[in-house]
Amino acid sequence: MTTIKGVLFDFSGTLLRIEPAESWLRAALTASRTTMDDAEIVRRAAALERAGALPGATSPTEIPDALADLWKIRDRDARHHRAVYTGLARQVPLPEPELYDALYDRHMTAAAWQPYPDTAEVLAELHRRGIRTGLVSNIGWDLRPVLRAHGLDRYLDTCVLSYEHGIQKPDPQLFALACQELGLDPSAVLMVGDDRTADGGATALGCAFQPVDHLPVDRRPDGLRPVLDLVG
Structure with a gap:
């Protein structure tokens, strides 16, 4: 593996x-x-x-x-x-x-926007381990200021936004762009998302996929923590 x-x-x-x-x-x-x-x-x-x-x-x-x-x-x-x-x-x-x-x-x-309770913790730990991280979003506006305001941008190496490329998930091209930004082969990349169709589209490129539940923040305190067990 x-x-x-x-x-x-x-x-x-x-x-x-x-x-x-x-x-x-x-x-x-x-x-x-x-x-x-x-x-x-x-x-x-x-x-x-x-x-x-x-x-x-x-x-x-x-x-x-x-x-x-x-x-x-x-x-x-x-x-x-x-x-x-x-x-x-x-x-x-x-x-x-x-x-x-x-x-x-x-x-x-x-x-x-409110970050999930474990968002900063998981991103910070991935950063500490030297894992390359990025964001891939189907969206029509620049979310970078939101990440910056919540202190999350410092942990992300790239943001690939659908409207900036005219491509939206699950098109593998969007994930390919993100992998290129990370400087990694798709087989070494894990995609994490709440939409099994859109985010799961990364598997067509050879990425692994970890689903999370789209729940209110007070009902999902540690949905991202399993990611830490999946990375090297």
Whole structure:
């Protein structure tokens, strides 16, 4: 068996988790200086979640026909990503039109993301052992400032983001780029992620794969620690 010399991680649901829809909506309301009754906030937040309007949270229960084609390629281009998620949000009536962009802008802030309890510990230990590490994400915006704000960027050797390359997981090309950035053959690289289809696509290239559960941070205290037992 080839010794693992590098580890690639997914972002959302693997290293960090997006905030709940209610706090997301409250933050956007505050940013846009819009008031809404508390009970209404709870109702609208639930509706936004059902619509799949919060990136990194649950997928839409139903994708509108007008957005169906764009949904499939949303992570290949920043404009597609914003158009899809603001479009999903617009299915839910909100008091001010600027709120839809305020919601999208909020989800790109460090405050909207919380690392899993063992994220920093596992990344730091891999770094200490001399293991090359990177991040591979299907995403439509630059997440590096979020990593930096949470003190995680120092442990990562590369970030390969789908929208910067016009390629999205599970396309093996995206994983190949990440392996090249690490300077490692795919057979020496482990991919860790919460999506067995998208992240598991790394196995087509010869990478190993370790799944984790996409759970709230308080329900997954040590989901990443098994990675430490798999590396050399």
